[in-house]
Amino acid sequence: MRSNLGFFSDEKFRSIFFQTLVVGLFALGLFFVITTTSYNLEKRNIATGWSFLQNPAGFDISFSPFLEFKSTDTHLKVYFVGVLNTLLVSVTGCIAATILGFILGIVRLSSNWLLSRLVYIYVEFSRNVPLLLQIILWYSILIQLPRVKQSLQVLDVFYISNRGLYSPRPIFESGFSYVSIAIVLALISSFLINRWAKKRQDKTGQQFPVFSSSIGLIFIVPLVLFFILGSPLSFEHPELKGFNFKGGLVIRPEFIAMFLALSIYTAAFISEIVRAGIMSVSKGQREASAAIGLKQTWIMRLIIIPQALRVIVPPLTSQYLNLTKNSSLGIAVGYADLVHGFGGISLNQTGQAIECMAIVMATYLSISLTISFFMNIYNRSIQFKEK
Amino acid sequence: MNEMNEVRKPPVATTGIIGWLRINLFFNWTNSLITLFVVYCLYQFIPWILDWTIFSADFKYNYLGEQITNQEMCSRNLDPENGGACWAVIYVRFYQFIYGFYPKVEVWRVNLAYIMLAFALLPLLYAKLPYRKYFLYFTYIFPVIAYFLLNGGLGFTEVSTNKWGGLLVTLVLGCTGIALAFPIGIMLALGRRSKLPVISMMCTLFIEFIRGVPLITLLFFGMVMLPLFLPEGIDMDGLVRVLVAVTLFQSAYMAEVIRGGLQAIPPGQYEAAKSLGMSYWRMNLLIILPQAIRISIPPIVNTSIGLFKDTTLVIIVGILDLLGIGRGTLADTNWLGLSYEIYFFVSLVFFIFTFGMSRYSLYLEKKLKTGINMGAD
DSSP: OOOTTGGGGOHHHHHHHHHHHHHHHHHHHHHHHHHHHHHHHHHTTOOOSSGGGGSBOOSOOSOOSSSOOOTTSBHHHHHHHHHHHHHHHHHHHHHHHHHHHHHHHHHHTOSOHHHHHHHHHHHHHHHHSOHHHHHHHHHHHHTTSOOGGGOEEETTTEEEETTEEEEOEEEEOTTHHHHHHHHHHHHHHHHHHHHHHHHHHHHHOOOOOHHHHHHIIIIIHHHHHHHHTTOOEEEEOOEEETTEEESSEEEOHHHHHHHHHHHHHHHHHHHHHHHHHHHHSOHHHHHHHHHTTOOHHHIIIIIIHHHHHHHHHHHHHHHHHHHHHHGGGGGGTTOOSIIIIIIIIIHHHHOOHHHHHHHHHHHHHHHHHHHHHHHHHHHHHHSOOOO | OHHHHOOOOOOGGGSHHHHHHHHHTOSSHHHHHHHHHHHHHHHHHHHHHHIIIIITOBSSBOTTSOBOOSGGGSHHHHOTTSOOOBTHHHHHTHHHHHHBTOOGGGHHHHHHHHHHHHHHHHHHHOTTOTTHHHHHHHHHHHHHHHHHHHHOBTTBOOOOGGGBOBHHHHHHHHHHHHHHHHHHHHHHHHHHTOSOHHHHHHHHHHHHHHHHSOHHHHHHIIIIIHHHHSOTTOOOOHHHHHHHHHHHHHHHHHHHHHHHHHHTSOHHHHHHHHHTTOOHHHIIIIIIHHHHHHHTHHHHHHHHHHHHHHGGGGGGGTOOBHHHHHHHHHHSGGGTTOHHHHHHHHHHHHHHHHHHHHHHHHHHHHHHHHHOOOSOO
């Protein structure tokens, strides 16, 4: 039976009608925004287009560990320096946060009441205080360290001052490339050995000393090669000259503050995820593995953690994404990441807000998508496999 | 006779305080060693922190009994041996921390808004409130009242938003962001699950785009790009521009949380509603959303906590929230070098709000777990 509205009550018609309406309104809005924007840009004399990327930046970047940056370099290079700095703090932060988070999550479940309470207090404080505040706080602690002349000396080679951490810079001489090739080969072969050993154990039940053989391959072989080639590695030590150190490797306080704040903040979230994951493994699993005589540490490694990982990995992925996005807060302490370097200084110098913001947003989107992609692959690899 | 029937008590070492200590602190020798180590560290740390924050600290007067008006008068700057924290900076600048640069004559309006906010939140947070219905009416009109009260108009003198600051801005951003993001988030969640491919695709793209970029880029977008998009003559207030960015950001996260709730509704509920002849909107408003929102309240509170913390990012685009006032105070030569006191205070204020919210979400989770049966079985 048709109602008196006639064709309007037809589902197919309605669906097409509403969707056309939405698309039409959207196009209208887009048209309006584009026309007003181009009018505004013209009136304010703001250039458009991408040619500004080739113009010299005209400012210095204090922290660029991978690329040499001079103020005559282009805005495009500012962008690459920014991306590398964002990736550097994100990757190191993710690694540190994961390690710290796993340790804290396990400690939180410890039978020692005092220890687990301490971790609880840490988690609550670091989760409930804004990250930006923590970054600024770490930075203010770091720049209150002694001046360069009175810098703290650790092990005679590291110098800690309010300008950052100075350490010897390794100088690779000819021949060192053989050592690095050996390390890569050792890593690949130990990975292959691990796979082969697992297969063999599945088939025959015989175990192979994977751990010790990998250690031997990765450390001893390159080390022997290193000495045979006559130690092709030397260090350039930082030296105090005038008001600052010359030479050596310097890690700026901006980076250290970002790294500490990001990893400590995210570790609190990860530890709660790990705790929930471990608690999700049923008690019977632990009892069963104890009944067949596994040691406590083995129960954790072989039974609990692999099952807990299934629960842990999806929320862990979103923590990695959060950490990467949070690394954009470096602007508050002057860490030259993507947002501060390219989206901040370059934008202010060129005035081309739309282009700069579009590039910055697109870059973050692609980083986020890449992380999700790889974590999804990893997630699939640890899920239950139906046989 | 009595001796025969007497129940033998469990060994002393397994019950009471001693039993608890044995099980939880001294179970085996590694455990005991850890306990002793932790106790030693606490023994070193706690007296020091108590001394710094309370016993040796200046609150209003320094150790000479003078009222402190700048950092040079703090006990620890007069005599490094003799002082801890200098809380006088909080005391002196308390007005700015709470109200920003709001004119002193008009400050009763802010106070009234704070009190009204508490009353407006009451029926939302506590479901068993007597006369909850009437309180809810107040909650609905509160945003309008608050707007006129804080901003001016209707006989109140206008106080432009660049005079707002401190906790006022933090609360305005947090509350408005959450309140506006809620309906938008519901629409986005429904849109993403819609059967109409164009609408679903647009909502999905919007949500994933917002979730894929950092909030700070959206704030830049609001600050730098939004004015370019608008025709001449429309001059948006700085706080409003930031609010647009914060709301867009929060609504995408809210949408995902509500979508999770929608997915948990068994299909039978949809089918039953449709079989009664309900339209799409009636079905969602009367049947689906009330249930979906109810189960997603804990994660909604959790994303709201996230937003509340993230409001601090507005200092990067030059808006003075609680943290912004703190940094501004530090830049004042009168209060140079008191960063620990100021950051401690700001952290404490944020901690009280966010910890309160997270406790509340835990309480809700417990309540929902016992009181709900979705009819899934």
